[in-house]
Amino acid sequence: MFKRIGKNEQQVTFEFLHRTVIAREGDTIAAALLAAGILEFRQAPEDQSRRGPYCMIGNCFECLVQIEGLGSRQACRERVRNGMRVKPHRGRIELEEHDET
Amino acid sequence: MKPDVIVIGTGPGGIASATTLAQAGVNVRIVDEQPYAGGQVYRASEKIAASRTSLREWLGSDYAQGLDLIQAARREGNIDWCFDTSVWDISCREDGIQLGLLKDEKASTIDAPHVVLATGAMERPTPFSGWTLPGVMSIGAAQTLFKDAGLIPDDDVVLAGSGPLLYLFANQLLNAGTRPGLIVDTAPKWVSARHLLQLASAARHNLPALYKGLAWRQRINRAGIPHVYGVCELHACGAGRVESVKYRNGGRIQEVPASLLLVHDGVIPNTHLSVAANCHHIWQARQRYWQPQLDVHGQTSQPGLWAVGDGAGILGAEAATLKGRILARHLAAKLGLISPNESQKTSQNDQRMLAKLIPLRRFLDQQFPPAAAFREPGNDTVVCRCEAVKAQEIRQIAKLGCVGPNQARSFTRAGMGPCMGRQCGNNVSQLLADELGKSVQEVGYYSTRPPIKPVTLGQLASLAD
Ligand SMILES: Cc1cc2nc3c(=O)[nH]c(=O)nc-3n(C[C@H](O)[C@@H](O)[C@H](O)COP(=O)(O)OP(=O)(O)OC[C@H]3O[C@@H](n4cnc5c(N)ncnc54)[C@H](O)[C@@H]3O)c2cc1C
Ligand code: FES
Numbered sequence: 240m241f242k243r244i245g246k247n248e249q250q251v252t253f254e255f256l257h258r259t260v261i262a263r264e265g266d267t268i269a270a271a272l273l274a275a276g277i278l279e280f281r282q283a284p285e286d287q288s289r290r291g292p293y294c295m296i297g298n299c300f301e302c303l304v305q306i307e308g309l310g311s312r313q314a315c316r317e318r319v320r321n322g323m324r325v326k327p328h329r330g331r332i333e334l335e336e337h338d339e340t
Numbered sequence: 341m342k343p344d345v346i347v348i349g350t351g352p353g354g355i356a357s358a359t360t361l362a363q364a365g366v367n368v369r370i371v372d373e374q375p376y377a378g379g380q381v382y383r384a385s386e387k388i389a390a391s392r393t394s395l396r397e398w399l400g401s402d403y404a405q406g407l408d409l410i411q412a413a414r415r416e417g418n419i420d421w422c423f424d425t426s427v428w429d430i431s432c433r434e435d436g437i438q439l440g441l442l443k444d445e446k447a448s449t450i451d452a453p454h455v456v457l458a459t460g461a462m463e464r465p466t467p468f469s470g471w472t473l474p475g476v477m478s479i480g481a482a483q484t485l486f487k488d489a490g491l492i493p494d495d496d497v498v499l500a501g502s503g504p505l506l507y508l509f510a511n512q513l514l515n516a517g518t519r520p521g522l523i524v525d526t527a528p529k530w531v532s533a534r535h536l537l538q539l540a541s542a543a544r545h546n547l548p549a550l551y552k553g554l555a556w557r558q559r560i561n562r563a564g565i566p567h568v569y570g571v572c573e574l575h576a577c578g579a580g581r582v583e584s585v586k587y588r589n590g591g592r593i594q595e596v597p598a599s600l601l602l603v604h605d606g607v608i609p610n611t612h613l614s615v616a617a618n619c620h621h622i623w624q625a626r627q628r629y630w631q632p633q634l635d636v637h638g639q640t641s642q643p644g645l646w647a648v649g650d651g652a653g654i655l656g657a658e659a660a661t662l663k664g665r666i667l668a669r670h671l672a673a674k675l676g677l678i679s680p681n682e683s684q685k686t687s688q689n690d691q692r693m694l695a696k697l698i699p700l701r702r703f704l705d706q707q708f709p710p711a712a713a714f715r716e717p718g719n720d721t722v723v724c725r726c727e728a729v730k731a732q733e734i735r736q737i738a739k740l741g742c743v744g745p746n747q748a749r750s751f752t753r754a755g756m757g758p759c760m761g762r763q764c765g766n767n768v769s770q771l772l773a774d775e776l777g778k779s780v781q782e783v784g785y786y787s788t789r790p791p792i793k794p795v796t797l798g799q800l801a802s803l804a805d
Contacts, residue, residue, distance in 0.1 A: 240475070240599050244490040244516065245393045263489065265387075270489035278474035278581050285728035289580045291474030293725075295481035296380065297373065298462050298610075300726060300758040301472075310796065315484075316373070 241273050253323040255304075268314035268325060269295065269302045280304055280314060281328030303328050343369035343420065344675055346439065347456045348427050348613065351379020352406070352657045353649020354458030355413045356664030357671075362418035364672035369450070370419055371441065373426040373793075377413070379460050379649075380480065381657045382406025383487040395490060398515035400508070402657070409661065429790035430455075430617045432642040437617075442795060446802040454644050454671060457614055457632075458664065461607035461650035464629070464710060465763040466501075467717040470576030471603070472725055479509050479604035492516050493600050498585050500574055501604040502527035503708045507556035509604075514563055522566045522596055524587050526605075526711035529569035538703040545696040550703075568594075576601050605711050609651045612762065615788045617642055623781040627654065628710045629766065630785055638667045646671070659697050662690045716774070723771065724764035726757020734768055738775035745769050745786045758794065761786040 249264035255272060262271035269292045272280065278291045280302050292302035295315045302314040307324040309317075314325075345361055347354045350372040358370045378385045385406045388395045396404060413419060422443070429440025429449075438451040463478045470476065479499060485491040492513065499506055499520050510520055531539055543550050560567060573588035577595070586595045608629035611621060619640040620633040631653040632640045639646050648667050649660035666687045673683035717723060719732035729752045737751045745761075745768050748754055754768050755761035761768075765786050773783045 240494055241485065241491040242494060244395060244492060245391070266489050270485055270491055273485065274489070274491055280474075283472070283726075283728050288472060288728065289474055290472060290725075291477075291581075293471075293477055293481060294463065294465075295477070295484040296462065298759060298762045299465070303758065311794075318375070 240276060240278070243274055251319055251321040253319055253321070253325060255325045256327060262319040264319075266319050268304060268306075268312075268317050268319055268323075270315075271319050272314065279327065341367055341420075343367050343450075343452050345369075345454045345456060345671060346371060346437075346450065346452045347458055348372075348439075349379060349458035349460055349649065349651070350374065350377040350410075350421075350423075351381060351458060351460045351649060351660065352409060353460070353651070353660035353664045354379065354456070355409050356661040357456050357458060357648055357668045358419050359409075359413040359416055360665045360668035361672060362413075362416035364668070364677045366418065366668075366672055366675060366677060368419050369422060369452070371422045371425045371427060371439075373424065375423050377410045377421075377423075378406055379458075380484075382410065383484060385410055388487065393490060394516075395487070398512055399487065400512060400515070406657075426793045427613060428793040428795050430613050430645075430792075431790075432617055432645055437642075437644050440790065440795075442793065442799060445799055446805070447795060447799045448803065454646065454674075456667065456671075457640075457645065457647040457651055458649045458660070459610045459613055459651040460660075461654060462610045462762070464605045464608045465767070466603070466605040466711065467721050467723050467731070467764075467767055468574045468576070468603075469718055469721050470578070470582070472722050472728075473576050473578055473582045474580070475578070475582035475599060476576045476601045476603065479506055479602045480607075482600075482602050483509050483512070486512065486516075492518050493520075493602070495519050496521040496598060497600045497602060498522045498524060498596065498598040499602050499604075500524035500526070500571070500585070500587070502711055503604055503606045504553055504556075504704060505607070506604045507553065507560065509602075510560050510565065511556045514559060514565075519563065520565055521598065522585075523560065523568070524571050524574065524585065525567060525569045526571050526574075527569065527708055531707060535703065535706045538699065538706050541699040542703040544699070546700045549697075549700050574603075606708060607650065607654055608766070609653060611651065612760075612788065612792050614640060614645075614647060614651070615785065616790055616792045617645055619645065619647075621785065623779070624653070625779070626709065627705055628770065628780075629654070637670045638663065655697065655701055659694060659701070662694045662697075666690050666694075717767070717771075723767050724752070724754035724757065726759050726763070727753040727755075729754040729764070731771060734771040735775050738772050742772065743776070744784050745772065746784075748772060749786060755786050760788060760792065 293299040305326040347370045425443040436453045437455040575586040614632040621630040669683040673680045717731040773780045
């Protein structure tokens with residue numbers, strides 16, 4: 240699907256659905272997931288169809304994920320931070336529970 | 341310090357405006373939601389220049405020019421750079437223009453007597469069957485991953501659609517050592533006799549650019565990439581993700597396996613802020629997009645709000661730079677820092693260069709119109725991706741008497757999802773217009789109210805701090 244150019248020097252790791260994903264410092268969450276071979280980021284609330292990033296410039300909102308502590312975010316605009324916990328969207332946007340941490 | 345002018349966007353249009361304004365002594369604040377300057381075309385220029393990869397060479401000489409533009413701007417002391425900052429609100433008042441900003445989870449407002457919208461373009465979101473499958477992305481999206489994250493598609497990638505960006509990207513992939521599996525071109529192979537006049541005029545005014553485009557095509561040819569032209573139907577197929585691509589070429593339907601389908605159908609102005617600011621817009625029937633109506637200097641119908649670059653109508657990066665400089669001189673004269681005479685005189689050369697670019701653009705518009713293959717989505721094709729509304733539903737409500745996109749939005753929920761109509765807006769207007777036998781200008785566009793970007797209640801609450 241996608242491959243990386245160059246060596247991955249500054250690694251950061253985060254969690255996507257209980258899987259550890261290795262990213263490059265400065266990656267958007269979307270880039271890091273795509274580099275890890277993950278295409279599906281969410282399910283559409285209307286028909287439960289599987290969706291993944293389409294535009295990568297913040298317009299289509301197909302890349303929505305749930306980030307712990309931040310709630311629903313566009314994965315193509317949010318940069319990875321070490322230790323972040325990310326989940327795909329299922330159905331309508333959930334309200335983040337703030338006593339989670 | 342309070343800025344005299346706020347520029348939104350650090351692409352060539354915004355950067356050139358800000359540099360020329362600053363050189364004239366204007367205090368400029370430039371805002372962009374990206375973490376770096378460059379816009380779409382020169383995305384991540386400084387980051388790539390600092391890295392030790394070959395990315396910069398692979399991206400080509402046009403891309404390399406962006407760095408000079410950015411570095412010239414960086415030398416100006418009068419520019420206040422605000423990265424990672426989204427503009428989510430705009431209101432035009434008598435005493436100036438107020439913007440709502442969002443940075444680091446905090447919302448704030450700022451105002452200035454003049455605001456320049458240099459918000460650029462987006463790819464035309466053309467619906468076709470299967471386009472919501474994971475693994476179907478736009479060519480610009482893949483190019484963004486290339487520039488921003490050093491990610492390149494594998495060899496079996498299929499590129500589909502038409503336009504210069506498709507050929508440029510195929511060349512950038514070849515530079516990086518990836519061979520696209522197939523190019524499915526919705527444009528014809530040859531220039532039709534009808535467009536020869538435009539071609540001749542483009543050649544007379546701007547031979548090097550035309551030659552560059554030809555060289556891209558030749559390179560694809562020489563590399564032996566299978567390239568089918570004049571394709572008139574496209575389907576992405578697969579269960580849960582794209583697995584194959586079907587297309588109609590003449591009478592035959594062909595199917596090829598693909599793990600990634602990248603599509604491109606030209607670019608259209610990103611008018612979200614100018615629409616939210618209630619500016620008048622005009623529908624460009626040939627290129628099928630809305631653009632803000634501007635006076636000769638680039639002022640929108642809202643006094644003090646200006647637009648430049650591809651967000652004001654698609655003319656490309658070079659024109660965005662030239663127009664940015666010309667607009668900046670006009671504004672500097674308006675602010676009393678240079679005389680109107682000086683502004684005009686110093687802009688003459690840029691005006692001449694701009695005039696040379698127009699014929700090529702006219703030719704490109706003719707040769708690569710929005711693909712007819714995609715223009716009329718099948719009844720089962722999803723038009724509004726967010727709410728999964730199909731073309732059929734829009735056609736049906738038009739038959740039932742729906743008169744415009746705002747009504748269609750409340751009837752079908754098309755345009756109500758998180759993208760706020762960015763993807764479906766033009767398509768819904770077009771479908772209604774076709775069904776009602778009206779022009780798109782008559783049918784109109786979704787009205788948009790701020791926030792134009794998602795803002796959480798927590799972020800909004802920080803306004804009170
Ligand atoms: C994905 C994509 C890739 C492209 N790649 C190329 C290419 O390789 N070569 C080429 O010649 N042309 C390319 N183009 C065409 C492009 O339109 C160029 O002509 C050029 O980038 C236009 O320059 P500009 O200054 O008008 O705007 P842009 O370069 O698009 O810059 C606009 C800037 O405004 C910012 N912005 C927009 N809205 C907001 C907001 N609400 N808040 C904060 N910031 C905002 C954006 O983040 C962006 O950085 C591309 C277009 C797209 C959409
Ligand atoms: S991929 Fe389109 S908004 Fe993120």
